[in-house]
Amino acid sequence: MRHGDKYAVGVRRPDQGIEIKVEDYRSIFGSSGWIKKPVIRGMVSFVDSLVVGTKCLMYSAEIAGDEEEEEEKKAPITEEERNAKKEKEDRMFKWLLYATVAVSIVISVAVFMLLPYTLASLLRRIGAGEALVTVVEAIVKLTLFMGYMLLISRMKDIQRTFMYHGAEHKCINCVENGLPLTVENVMISSRQHRRCGTSFLFLVMIVSIFLHFIFVLVPSYPVRLFGRLLMIPVVAGVSFEIIQWAGRTDSRLACWASKPGLAMQKFTTREPTPDMAEVAIKAVEAVFDWREYLSEEFGWKEEGSDEAERKPEAS
Numbered sequence: 001m002r003h004g005d006k007y008a009v010g011v012r013r014p015d016q017g018i019e020i021k022v023e024d025y026r027s028i029f030g031s032s033g034w035i036k037k038p039v040i041r042g043m044v045s046f047v048d049s050l051v052v053g054t055k056c057l058m059y060s061a062e063i064a065g066d067e068e069e070e071e072e073k074k075a076p077i078t079e080e081e082r083n084a085k086k087e088k089e090d091r092m093f094k095w096l097l098y099a100t101v102a103v104s105i106v107i108s109v110a111v112f113m114l115l116p117y118t119l120a121s122l123l124r125r126i127g128a129g130e131a132l133v134t135v136v137e138a139i140v141k142l143t144l145f146m147g148y149m150l151l152i153s154r155m156k157d158i159q160r161t162f163m164y165h166g167a168e169h170k171c172i173n174c175v176e177n178g179l180p181l182t183v184e185n186v187m188i189s190s191r192q193h194r195r196c197g198t199s200f201l202f203l204v205m206i207v208s209i210f211l212h213f214i215f216v217l218v219p220s221y222p223v224r225l226f227g228r229l230l231m232i233p234v235v236a237g238v239s240f241e242i243i244q245w246a247g248r249t250d251s252r253l254a255c256w257a258s259k260p261g262l263a264m265q266k267f268t269t270r271e272p273t274p275d276m277a278e279v280a281i282k283a284v285e286a287v288f289d290w291r292e293y294l295s296e297e298f299g300w301k302e303e304g305s306d307e308a309e310r311k312p313e314a315s
Contacts, residue, residue: 001168001171001280001283001284001286001287001288002025002052002287003287003288004025004287005024005025005026006022006023006024006025006286006287007022007023007025007052007287008020008021008022008023008283008284008286008287009021009056009059009060009283010279010280010282010283010286011059011060011063011279012275012276012279013063018278018279018282019063020282020283020286021059022286022287025052027044027048028047028048028051029044029047029048038237038241039234039237039238039240039241040237041237041240042236042237042238042239042240042241043233043234043236043237043240045240046200046236046240047101047105049197050101050104050105051098051101054100054101054104058096109229109232111144111148112141112144112145112205113141113208113228113229113232114225115140115144116137116138116140116141116144117137117225117228119137119140120133120134120136120137120140121133121221123136131213134212134213137209137212138209138212141205141208141209142205142209145201145202145205149264149267149268150267153267153268159270162267162268162269162270163269163270163271163272163273163276164272164276164279164280165268165269165270166191166269166270166271166272167186167272167276167277167279167280168280168283169189169190169191169192169193169196169265169269170186170187170189170190170191170272170277170280171186171189171277171280171281171283171284172193172284173189173190173191173192173193174186174189175284175288175290175293175294177189178294178297178298178300179294180290180291180294180300181281181284181285181290182281183274183277183278183281186277186280186281187272187274187277191265191269191270191271191272192262192265192266192269193265194243194246194247194254194258194261194262195243195244195246195247196261196265196268196269198261198264198265198267198268198269199243199246199258199260199261199262199264199265200239200240200243200261201264202260202261202264203239203242203243203261204235204236204239206239206260207235207238207239207242208231208232208235211231211234211235211238212228212231214227214231242257243261246258
């Protein structure tokens with residue numbers, strides 16, 4: 001859960017306790033004013049989200065392996081050796097983190113950008129024009145993306161991750177709908193949210209399709225390919241601005257534009273269990289005072305007031 005310049009990750013420990021870690025949110029690009037400019041901030045946010053998301057997943061795996069670590073602590077080892085080992089592990093973690101993000105970006109570009117273009121380009125052998133190739137590329141790209149989402153949603157470990165993803169959305173919707181952040185209220189809230197990363201990825205696909213039509217009239221194959229690669233940061237930036245706009249307004253256009261992304265979230269979110277909702281609530285409370293927010297935005301009061309006693313409705 002991220003709020004302002006802080007983010008928290010909540011993990012259910014093997015002993016069923018909840019581990020909460022809060023860290024400052026710092027962009028890997030620094031704190032210069034230029035990274036907050038429209039479109040540019042979308043490119044920065046995309047990379048930062050990959051870094052933070054990977055870091056949180058690695059942290060959760062670390063917590064899951066704490067039992068093994070406890071056994072290792074029982075072995076005879078000096079404090080100096082333990083510190084040296086930790087320093088080495090920290091260095092490895094840092095390099096593994098950035099390597100994972102870099103490989104993820106390369107594979108994503110190769111599979112969802114270059115592969116569809118290469119496959120569609122085969123139509124040129126039968127005399128197809130560039131416009132038709134671009135249309136077929138769009139179809140292949142969307143098919144690959146939808147197929148990928150469908151396949152990973154069937155993996156057991158990924159399903160559990162998607163359940164926590166659903167818990168995250170439910171917490172946010174619960175508070176934004178003016179309900180106290182309790183397990184009961186979270187469970188009846190919607191697991192879909194306009195500002196979700198899934199919607200962002202889907203928008204990236206759609207925006208890239210439209211922007212790639214710019215290269216229809218470019219005669220040189222290498223120039224077209226290189227131009228598409230250069231457009232990737234722009235695509236991410238434009239998509240970010242669209243999803244931010246859609247999350248701020250309730251206009252008909254925004255609701256219409258959000259529907260495909262919300263539909264995609266049926267693949268990437270699952271209904272969580274109450275204990276998962278509890279973990280998500282702890283993560284929210286670590287970085288966000290929801291009581292103050294409800295008080296200011298909805299006039300909510302602590303238990304005993306009419307507002308606190310009203311029966312919540314499913315969002």
